[in-house]
Amino acid sequence: MSNVVMQTRIRLARNLRKYPFPCRLSQAGKNEVVETIVSAIKNSNSPLANDFDVLYVKDLTEAQRISLVEAHLASPEFISDSAGRAIVLSKDREMSIMINEEDHIRLQILKKGFDLDGAYDVADKLDTLLDENLDFAYDEKLGYLTQCPTNLGTGMRASVMLHLPALQRSKAVSRIAGNLQKLGLTIRGTYGEGSEPQGAMYQLSNQVTLGISEQAAIDNLKNITAQLINQEENAQKRMADSIETQDRIARSLGILKSARLISRDEAMDLLSNVRFGINTGLIEDVEIQVIDKLISDIQPATMIVNKKENLTPSQRDQLRAEHIREVLR
Amino acid sequence: MKCQKCGKNNADTHIKRVVNGQFEEHHLCSECAAEMGYTNVFDSFSHSFADDFNSLFGSFFENALPARTQATRCETCGASYNDITRTGMMGCADCYKVFADQIMPTIRRIHGNTTHCGKNSPASKAQPAEKAPAQNTKSELDVLKEKLDSAIKNQEFEQAAELRDKIREMEGE
Numbered sequence: 112m113s114n115v116v117m118q119t120r121i122r123l124a125r126n127l128r129k130y131p132f133p134c135r136l137s138q139a140g141k142n143e144v145v146e147t148i149v150s151a152i153k154n155s156n157s158p159l160a161n162d163f164d165v166l167y168v169k170d171l172t173e174a175q176r177i178s179l180v181e182a183h184l185a186s187p188e189f190i191s192d193s194a195g196r197a198i199v200l201s202k203d204r205e206m207s208i209m210i211n212e213e214d215h216i217r218l219q220i221l222k223k224g225f226d227l228d229g230a231y232d233v234a235d236k237l238d239t240l241l242d243e244n245l246d247f248a249y250d251e252k253l254g255y256l257t258q259c260p261t262n263l264g265t266g267m268r269a270s271v272m273l274h275l276p277a278l279q280r281s282k283a284v285s286r287i288a289g290n291l292q293k294l295g296l297t298i299r300g301t302y303g304e305g306s307e308p309q310g311a312m313y314q315l316s317n318q319v320t321l322g323i324s325e326q327a328a329i330d331n332l333k334n335i336t337a338q339l340i341n342q343e344e345n346a347q348k349r350m351a352d353s354i355e356t357q358d359r360i361a362r363s364l365g366i367l368k369s370a371r372l373i374s375r376d377e378a379m380d381l382l383s384n385v386r387f388g389i390n391t392g393l394i395e396d397v398e399i400q401v402i403d404k405l406i407s408d409i410q411p412a413t414m415i416v417n418k419k420e421n422l423t424p425s426q427r428d429q430l431r432a433e434h435i436r437e438v439l440r
Numbered sequence: 441m442k443c444q445k446c447g448k449n450n451a452d453t454h455i456k457r458v459v460n461g462q463f464e465e466h467h468l469c470s471e472c473a474a475e476m477g478y479t480n481v482f483d484s485f486s487h488s489f490a491d492d493f494n495s496l497f498g499s500f501f502e503n504a505l506p507a508r509t510q511a512t513r514c515e516t517c518g519a520s521y522n523d524i525t526r527t528g529m530m531g532c533a534d535c536y537k538v539f540a541d542q543i544m545p546t547i548r549r550i551h552g553n554t555t556h557c558g559k560n561s562p563a564s565k566a567q568p569a570e571k572a573p574a575q576n577t578k579s580e581l582d583v584l585k586e587k588l589d590s591a592i593k594n595q596e597f598e599q600a601a602e603l604r605d606k607i608r609e610m611e612g613e
Contacts, residue, residue, distance in 0.1 A: 254556030322553025
């Protein structure tokens with residue numbers, strides 16, 4: 112089983128027919144939409160019905176808001192405004208629904224590893240159950256109607272988070288990105304928008320939502336992902352033979368195990384190297400899941416929320432180094 | 441229909457607008473439309489001619505523009521086409537009907553397509569359940585046919601052959 116794909120997400124955009132889209136909806140209207148959707152979830156037959164939290168953005172601290180973005184549960188757009196916005200989360204955080212982001216409903220299923228079919232299956236069922244209690248804006252010709260025409264049709268964005276250290280190092284990602292566009296897909300950095308995203312983590316997702324069925328879009332994405340996995344693994348194998356790579360990976364683990372202060376940026380780079388090392392068998396005594404958990408735990412706002420107190424950047428660097436040492440001991 | 445401006449290319453952009461209280465309608469090719477400031481009316485969400493016109497003179501002419509009422513605003517949410525191009529956002533579900541003519545070219549540019557194929561909202565219960573799959577197949581077939589046309593136009597013959605086989609297979613079902 113390949114470790115190149117770190118997580119899979121399916122997101123569906125839906126709107127209630129009765130209300131204008133969020134950009135033209137009054138504050139009172141937004142609150143009504145929140146209440147309508149929350150009560151529809153409670154009354155649905157879905158696994159979410161008895162087991163969810165509702166967080167109103169206005170009640171959250173800055174750190175709590177940002178931590179939702181760090182955990183890939185909310186978008187930066189969602190937390191940019193608190194009025195009339197809420198997020199519904201299952202206890203395990205696999206299912207989430209942003210209410211009144213760009214659309215009334217942004218339903219998301221997040222799964223570890225590479226599981227597009229599994230994630231879509233859950234999303235599809237949840238969507239169908241919600242549809243029983245909510246009248247969705249749907250048109251025979253245009254499909255699900257969304258505030259932005261880029262999401263029309265299926266309203267589905269399927270994405271995989273890829274760890275591509277070898278393709279990044281060999282500068283292949285930008286070449287690949289150009290070709291992906293022709294296939295209706297897009298790739299961008301998960302952390303940071305630059306050409307060399309932090310930790311070599313990328314988000315690959317479908318771009319076209321109209322005129323292509325959910326299954327066809329998922330199959331297309333699956334196909335391309337499989338090809339990328341293949342290319343990445345071949346490139347990793349080639350690189351792992353060089354003493355320079357072996358040195359870099361061993362040093363990275365060494366620093367993580369002994370540093371007393373570490374910034375997020377440095378930690379991300381080093382964890383990425385270690386992940387590469389585990390994948391190629393150069394590091395044998397660390398589990399890849401441990402690294403993946405660390406990657407999410409060391410994000411700044413997530414640290415503040417977990418610690419339940421405000422931390423200055425240098426306190427964070429110290430705590431981060433301690434935490435990593437502890438976990439990797 | 442040929443472009444009303446150059447008379448050469450096919451008109452693929454339908455423009456309706458109000459200038460100085462006059463309602464105008466144009467059928468243009470994309471190049472002539474671009475020359476008139478309707479380049480990226482929607483896809484880059486940049487300022488269109490209509491926008492500039494509005495921001496410069498909008499308030500000044502407001503009272504002199506009786507035509508800009510029902511015809512140019514969505515009755516449900518009050519959005520005008522200018523609101524939509526300015527923000528890149530539709531105001532409500534009905535805007536897709538009210539501004540259908542204006543936004544279809546944009547939708548086609550974004551998706552290369554204007555017909556949904558995929559999940560039907562189960563709540564569009566008006567439609568009998570057993571009819572749904574048949575409709576699905578039909579729209580998928582239409583999509584393939586459209587793709588075949590464009591592949592032939594672009595002389596992508598290998599792809600065209602593949603599409604043709606797929607279409608035959610589906611029609612044979």
